[in-house]
Amino acid sequence: xxxxxxxxxxxxxxxxxxxxxxxxxxxxxxxxxxxxxxxxxxxxxxxxxxxxxxxxxxxxxxxxxxxxxxxxxxxxxxxxxxxxxxxxxxxxxxxxxxxxxxxxxxxxxxxxxxxxxxxxxxxxxxxxxxxxxxxxxxxxxxxxxxxxxxxxxxxxxxxxxxxxxxxxxxxxxxxxxxxxxxxxxxxxxxxxxxxxxxxxxxxxxxxxxxxxxxxxxxxxxxxxxxxxxxxxxxxxxxxxxxxxxxxxxxxxxxxxxxxxxxxxxxxxxxxxxxxxxxxxxxxxxxxxxxxxxxxxxxxxxxxxxxxxxxxxxxxxxxxxxxxxxxxxxxxxxxxxxxxxxxxxxxxxxxxxxxxxxxxxxxxxxxxxxxxxxxxxxxxxxxxxxxxxxxxxxxxxxxxxxxxxxxxxxxxxxxxxxxxxxxxxxxxxxxxxxxxxxxxxxxxxxxxxxxxxxxxxxxxxxxxxxxxxxx
Numbered sequence: 001x002x003x004x005x006x007x008x009x010x011x012x013x014x015x016x017x018x019x020x021x022x023x024x025x026x027x028x029x030x031x032x033x034x035x036x037x038x039x040x041x042x043x044x045x046x047x048x049x050x051x052x053x054x055x056x057x058x059x060x061x062x063x064x065x066x067x068x069x070x071x072x073x074x075x076x077x078x079x080x081x082x083x084x085x086x087x088x089x090x091x092x093x094x095x096x097x098x099x100x101x102x103x104x105x106x107x108x109x110x111x112x113x114x115x116x117x118x119x120x121x122x123x124x125x126x127x128x129x130x131x132x133x134x135x136x137x138x139x140x141x142x143x144x145x146x147x148x149x150x151x152x153x154x155x156x157x158x159x160x161x162x163x164x165x166x167x168x169x170x171x172x173x174x175x176x177x178x179x180x181x182x183x184x185x186x187x188x189x190x191x192x193x194x195x196x197x198x199x200x201x202x203x204x205x206x207x208x209x210x211x212x213x214x215x216x217x218x219x220x221x222x223x224x225x226x227x228x229x230x231x232x233x234x235x236x237x238x239x240x241x242x243x244x245x246x247x248x249x250x251x252x253x254x255x256x257x258x259x260x261x262x263x264x265x266x267x268x269x270x271x272x273x274x275x276x277x278x279x280x281x282x283x284x285x286x287x288x289x290x291x292x293x294x295x296x297x298x299x300x301x302x303x304x305x306x307x308x309x310x311x312x313x314x315x316x317x318x319x320x321x322x323x324x325x326x327x328x329x330x331x332x333x334x335x336x337x338x339x340x341x342x343x344x345x346x347x348x349x350x351x352x353x354x355x356x357x358x359x360x361x362x363x364x365x366x367x368x369x370x371x372x373x374x375x376x377x378x379x380x381x382x383x384x385x386x387x388x389x390x391x392x393x394x395x396x397x398x399x400x401x402x403x404x405x406x407x408x409x410x411x412x413x414x415x416x417x418x419x420x421x422x423x424x425x426x427x428x429x430x431x432x433x434x435x436x437x438x439x440x441x442x443x444x445x446x447x448x449x450x451x452x453x454x455x456x457x458x459x460x461x462x463x464x465x466x467x468x469x470x
Contacts, residue, residue: 137155325343
């Protein structure tokens, strides 16, 4: 479906395809970041052109010791008024990327939630001029076993083609000053998050649109401004040593090879170890990801996810002292256990050390919002009778203790503390949180048993709209 809400003539809807959706929405301004090229594969004719990107928050610069030790001494350097001005985006593309053995219907409910949030927002803003386009990607349907690089490359090609086709077909938003400015955001589920991270190394900051105008071919630059990068239950660290049940390394090799190239990637069996490269290689993989205005990871807590346990989805290390700022959580969203934020640290990102423990450290140094979700209320299970305190009670007591010690409502929690506090559970339940959290709709059977997770996706859909347009 493709929806466009037109404030001047009222709501009207028209069909484009089963996998894309458009709503009009108010424009907003883009903010400059440091110019750079995201990939050696960029095919721009003017590689020196300055890249524009969004940053609505204050820039935070911290030393390695400050970053590891806490947030109390963070130096804040707000951007100047000149840096905060940029071109208006007339179209925002949100690409919804499915995971292993998934299809383009996997995120169907999230797409609906985004559209509903957009309609609500548009009704309250009568100056709506720009569009929001959601697209459930299709190129990896039935093709998720040939590795991260294969799927990520196909995704990059699909995104480029989709944007150019959409601009070519849509004549309501012509180029301004001979150029187009569009925003791109990703929501990658499970393996789809790794596909998306890899695709960034293949997507340039500028592409070109050829149009026939008055009998002549005209080339228009299309600038891709990176906005939101969101993952849901993505194994950022792979699954080697991050399995639901601990298994010997030899058995991991057997399982990985049985799952073909993708399994080898996830269990980090191949010599190239692409997962390791994607977590430590700044120029090829971390730098393109760092260009996004905001990075968000949704994680299942408390042993509810068989495929992607908490530690790899939140890239936590049991020995890391990497600091997360955690505010007190209110009761407005009972499924959210905590929201933990890390800050950007360029010094850590540029470290040459590539040991495994730096995988978690470097990802944290990019600056993330980690949303820990408890879906146990949405899946069958039972409480063990001999457990005195629930995992949520232990977490709440830990937070309260820190608040009382520091006298602050926002506290610092280390990666290793989150690792230990988020992995236990007083309940025994079917570990189907991987499907339930995203209300997986890849077929009717999935849609039926995962519908209890829809409140989480409603929250995410609203968060996407609010973050993009407020």
